[in-house]
Amino acid sequence: MLFRLLPVLHVLGLMLMFFSVTYLMPIAASLLADDGTWIDFVDAMAVSFCFGALMTVLTSRHKRELKPRDGFLLVTLAWVLMAAIATVPLLLVIDGLSFTDAFFETMSGLTTTGATVLTGLERLPPAVNLWRHELNWLGGMGIIVLAVAILPLLGVGGMQLYRAETPGPMKDSKLTPRIAGTAKALWLVYAALTLACILSLKAAGMDWLDAVCHAFSALSLGGFSTYDASVGQFDSPLIEAVLIVFMVLAALNFATHFLAFRERSLAAYARDAEARAVAVLLASSILICAVYLAGQGTYPDFSSSLRHVAFNLVSIATDCGYASQDFDKWPIFVPMWMLFLSCVTVSSGSTGGGIKMVRALILAQQAQLELKRLIHPSLVTVIRVGRMAIPPGVSGAVLGFIFLYVFTVIELSFFLMASGLDYISAFTAIIACINNMGPGLNVVGPAQNYQALTDFQTWVCSAAMLIGRLEVLSVFVLFTPSFWRR
Amino acid sequence: MLFRLLPVLHVLGLMLMFFSVTYLMPIAASLLADDGTWIDFVDAMAVSFCFGALMTVLTSRHKRELKPRDGFLLVTLAWVLMAAIATVPLLLVIDGLSFTDAFFETMSGLTTTGATVLTGLERLPPAVNLWRHELNWLGGMGIIVLAVAILPLLGVGGMQLYRAETPGPMKDSKLTPRIAGTAKALWLVYAALTLACILSLKAAGMDWLDAVCHAFSALSLGGFSTYDASVGQFDSPLIEAVLIVFMVLAALNFATHFLAFRERSLAAYARDAEARAVAVLLASSILICAVYLAGQGTYPDFSSSLRHVAFNLVSIATDCGYASQDFDKWPIFVPMWMLFLSCVTVSSGSTGGGIKMVRALILAQQAQLELKRLIHPSLVTVIRVGRMAIPPGVSGAVLGFIFLYVFTVIELSFFLMASGLDYISAFTAIIACINNMGPGLNVVGPAQNYQALTDFQTWVCSAAMLIGRLEVLSVFVLFTPSFWRR
Ligand SMILES: [K+]
Numbered sequence: 001m002l003f004r005l006l007p008v009l010h011v012l013g014l015m016l017m018f019f020s021v022t023y024l025m026p027i028a029a030s031l032l033a034d035d036g037t038w039i040d041f042v043d044a045m046a047v048s049f050c051f052g053a054l055m056t057v058l059t060s061r062h063k064r065e066l067k068p069r070d071g072f073l074l075v076t077l078a079w080v081l082m083a084a085i086a087t088v089p090l091l092l093v094i095d096g097l098s099f100t101d102a103f104f105e106t107m108s109g110l111t112t113t114g115a116t117v118l119t120g121l122e123r124l125p126p127a128v129n130l131w132r133h134e135l136n137w138l139g140g141m142g143i144i145v146l147a148v149a150i151l152p153l154l155g156v157g158g159m160q161l162y163r164a165e166t167p168g169p170m171k172d173s174k175l176t177p178r179i180a181g182t183a184k185a186l187w188l189v190y191a192a193l194t195l196a197c198i199l200s201l202k203a204a205g206m207d208w209l210d211a212v213c214h215a216f217s218a219l220s221l222g223g224f225s226t227y228d229a230s231v232g233q234f235d236s237p238l239i240e241a242v243l244i245v246f247m248v249l250a251a252l253n254f255a256t257h258f259l260a261f262r263e264r265s266l267a268a269y270a271r272d273a274e275a276r277a278v279a280v281l282l283a284s285s286i287l288i289c290a291v292y293l294a295g296q297g298t299y300p301d302f303s304s305s306l307r308h309v310a311f312n313l314v315s316i317a318t319d320c321g322y323a324s325q326d327f328d329k330w331p332i333f334v335p336m337w338m339l340f341l342s343c344v345t346v347s348s349g350s351t352g353g354g355i356k357m358v359r360a361l362i363l364a365q366q367a368q369l370e371l372k373r374l375i376h377p378s379l380v381t382v383i384r385v386g387r388m389a390i391p392p393g394v395s396g397a398v399l400g401f402i403f404l405y406v407f408t409v410i411e412l413s414f415f416l417m418a419s420g421l422d423y424i425s426a427f428t429a430i431i432a433c434i435n436n437m438g439p440g441l442n443v444v445g446p447a448q449n450y451q452a453l454t455d456f457q458t459w460v461c462s463a464a465m466l467i468g469r470l471e472v473l474s475v476f477v478l479f480t481p482s483f484w485r486r
Numbered sequence: 487m488l489f490r491l492l493p494v495l496h497v498l499g500l501m502l503m504f505f506s507v508t509y510l511m512p513i514a515a516s517l518l519a520d521d522g523t524w525i526d527f528v529d530a531m532a533v534s535f536c537f538g539a540l541m542t543v544l545t546s547r548h549k550r551e552l553k554p555r556d557g558f559l560l561v562t563l564a565w566v567l568m569a570a571i572a573t574v575p576l577l578l579v580i581d582g583l584s585f586t587d588a589f590f591e592t593m594s595g596l597t598t599t600g601a602t603v604l605t606g607l608e609r610l611p612p613a614v615n616l617w618r619h620e621l622n623w624l625g626g627m628g629i630i631v632l633a634v635a636i637l638p639l640l641g642v643g644g645m646q647l648y649r650a651e652t653p654g655p656m657k658d659s660k661l662t663p664r665i666a667g668t669a670k671a672l673w674l675v676y677a678a679l680t681l682a683c684i685l686s687l688k689a690a691g692m693d694w695l696d697a698v699c700h701a702f703s704a705l706s707l708g709g710f711s712t713y714d715a716s717v718g719q720f721d722s723p724l725i726e727a728v729l730i731v732f733m734v735l736a737a738l739n740f741a742t743h744f745l746a747f748r749e750r751s752l753a754a755y756a757r758d759a760e761a762r763a764v765a766v767l768l769a770s771s772i773l774i775c776a777v778y779l780a781g782q783g784t785y786p787d788f789s790s791s792l793r794h795v796a797f798n799l800v801s802i803a804t805d806c807g808y809a810s811q812d813f814d815k816w817p818i819f820v821p822m823w824m825l826f827l828s829c830v831t832v833s834s835g836s837t838g839g840g841i842k843m844v845r846a847l848i849l850a851q852q853a854q855l856e857l858k859r860l861i862h863p864s865l866v867t868v869i870r871v872g873r874m875a876i877p878p879g880v881s882g883a884v885l886g887f888i889f890l891y892v893f894t895v896i897e898l899s900f901f902l903m904a905s906g907l908d909y910i911s912a913f914t915a916i917i918a919c920i921n922n923m924g925p926g927l928n929v930v931g932p933a934q935n936y937q938a939l940t941d942f943q944t945w946v947c948s949a950a951m952l953i954g955r956l957e958v959l960s961v962f963v964l965f966t967p968s969f970w971r972r
């Protein structure tokens with residue numbers, strides 16, 4: 001067990017030392033805004049650096065090249081450890097905040113869930129708000145690399161389809177150098193889009209702090225906001241339109257963005273079967289729901305119905321999680337449909353969560369094939385997603401993923417119900433957390449937050465975020481005895 | 487299209503002629519009870535016989551041996567047509583009953599769903615109540631043959647595992663003779679168990695009519711009752727115990743019963759992996775829920791909590807659908823868990839519905855295999871359910887089934903929500919109907935029935951029953967163009 005754990009802790013120690021650099025941003029913000037919290041962030045920076053240094057030194061005898069199998073432990077512990085260490089400034093600045101709530105907040109940030117237990121966000125010191133949004137953004141950076149470079153290499157539930165995109169031999173290869181190359185290219189795209197978003201939001205009327213914060217939480221699909229009323233605070237169709245564009249971009253595969261950028265052509269998007277399916281599903285859902293709400297009289301006219309459906313539906317479906325209206329008050333058909341979309345309308349290789357479009361496409365293709373096989377039992381055919389032929393083993397991997405995903409949703413929902421939460425709150429909270437989406441309905445609805453939950457319920461939700469972020473299998477595999485064998 | 491349709495209609499015509507014989511039972515009951523409805527049943531008998539004879543004669547030029555592919559059309563039309571013709575006596579006897587409601591009632595009977603749109607059941611003429619329960623029982627007969635002999639032959643979503651049990655070559659073989667042999671053996675078991683149940687219920691204190699009716703609806707897992715209060719009417723632990731035994735027996739594979747009967751030994755049950763899993767899941771769920779309800783103070787002591795949980799949980803989990811308490815008022819954890827169980831805790835080859843235990847076991851095995859593959863990517867292994875090795879194609883078939891099952895649940899729930907039903911009622915109604923279980927929660931809860939639904943909602947629920955009963959794929963395949971090609 002230690003053979004596997006210690007070399008991973010060595011790398012994590014280094015990671016924490018690097019992580020301490022990220023405190024420079026809130027320190028600068030605090031000094032600029034003169035909100036007096038800079039000293040707390042300096043303390044937090046020191047804690048992170050020293051703790052990381054200690055870990056690195058203590059485990060230095062066990063340093064070795066990491067193998068793919070170590071990757072599962074690395075990513076799971078990375079998210080847990082960083083969330084834990086990132087609680088320090090929140091605990092220092094915010095009076096009366098419990099560790100449970102602080103951990104929920106930072107885990108929510110780093111997994112880009114964006115659910116919050118804090119109220120009065122607009123009264124938080126600017127540095128603290130910036131720090132929360134930076135966690136979204138850093139989480140997003142981690143996820144893009146995780147989704148595009150690490151998970152396919154690890155063969156997680158269908159994602160091995162994308163193995164081809166990371167060149168070179170697979171088996172027992174060294175993890176780090178290849179990932180570093182891919183990461184650099186992807187982060188370039190991510191940073192460029194973030195910059196574009198900041199400038200667009202500023203031009204649309206936000207101040208610089210809000211623009212930076214919301215660009216961070218839009219590109220990462222984190223969905224944190226600097227206001228309790230979320231994007232509803234601005235009541236600006238222009239800001240909503242800008243955010244819709246960047247949320248949809250963030251819900252596409254960043255490898256596709258990179259290809260489009262390298263080829264200086266939009267052809268990469270047209271070739272991307274996931275992107276096409278996401279676009280079609282979003283557009284048709286917006287239209288149907290806007291007509292439905294207008295028909296039900298929720299909004300006086302079609303254009304305001306369209307505006308509010310477009311923003312909130314895209315926000316929930318892409319797993320960003322902003323709200324501009326209390327959609328919990330809409331006829332239940334629409335919010336439930338939005339929650340359903342949040343499971344599928346994001347691409348693999350994006351910062352969104354849930355089942356992902358590629359798995360939904362594989363499932364749908366498999367179902368069609370089975371219907372054909374009922375008529376022609378000896379039919380041998382290959383299922384395809386876009387132009388990509390799906391190797392036979394991938395169906396099994398998707399089946400395994402779906403089973404564990406559904407199993408987790410059911411188990412964790414029942415934990416919440418058994419601890420006293422009503423069914424809709426329990427089920428939607430787990431869906432919102434495991435999809436790294438954010439708001440649920442009822443007790444955890446868009447006009448509420450996760451503050452009403454008990455400590456036990458808060459931990460269950462934190463677990464759901466982590467499990468969802470790491471595509472379920474990467475966490476479950478740590479609980480199999482054979483993982484820990486040499 | 488007519489090439490496929492007409493020979494099937496010829497067989498269905500014969501079936502309707504045979505079906506008219508089933509009216510003899512309510513006619514006899516009406517004469518015995520002197521409730522005056524015998525003339526309506528004679529009329530209904532004549533309609534069924536004449537309509538069937540007309541169909542047979544008109545299509546006699548198109549008579550041919552049926553092929554496996556015809557089976558899908560045969561079973562779907564058989565359930566629809568029989569439900570339609572069985573509405574005749576209900577429409578004749580019950581004033582003001584609409585065709586929509588009558589069709590729901592007969593479809594609910596023949597699919598052994600047991601949901602009702604009628605109130606004042608205890609005031610219905612005895613012959614009508616017997617007729618409703620006979621529909622349950624006849625539906626059960628059809629389902630056992632369907633599940634053990636027909637669907638495996640047709641290769642429906644994982645059920646082809648059981649193909650081995652029906653001997654002889656598969657491809658293009660003649661459907662009828664083989665099925666007839668299997669059917670006879672199974673019906674023997676079914677009839678023997680029904681007789682045992684009638685006598686046990688009479689001994690436990692029911693009158694003959696109630697004993698026959700409840701034995702019919704217990705063995706078929708239909709769940710119709712002669713009282714609005716269902717089995718709660720009797721308030722008898724003994725009757726509940728008898729029904730628990732027969733419900734559990736009915737939830738096992740009737741092929742296993744037949745083997746045990748032929749071998750004069752219980753070893754067949756021990757060999758049956760599904761039976762073991764059903765038993766373990768039921769027993770542990772009863773214990774956990776009884777402790778939970780006692781702890782929550784729903785019942786004053788553990789023994790009454792155990793009694794009520796045991797009966798209602800077994801009833802819902804086995805898809806029978808009786809209620810002895812208004813479990814909708816229990817803390818939501820328990821009824822939701824019961825609804826979840828209703829998807830999985832019945833064996834294939836039983837009269838229960840839903841996903842079935844064998845598919846759940848295949849899914850769980852596949853998920854375990856995928857976790858192992860993350861650690862040893864080149865691992866080649868066979869998944870097993872009990873001693874049965876699962877051929878590779880079956881995983882894909884299960885994946886296809888699950889996708890279409892979940893797709894149907896989601897789509898139909900959204901139809902109900904869009905037409906104004908609340909989320910819990912909509913979702914639980916569809917689960918209750920597609921699993922052929924019976925009561926849902928809220929508007930369609932155990933203390934209510936399906937009368938509150940609009941006509942549109944009633945038809946959606948009728949469709950869910952049919953789709954669930956025919957294991958989803960058998961219905962969906964009719965909507966593929968290639969089905970209708972030569
Ligand atoms: K989010």
Ligand SMILES: [K+]
Pocket residue numbers: 598599600707708709805806807922923924
């Ligand atoms: K039933």
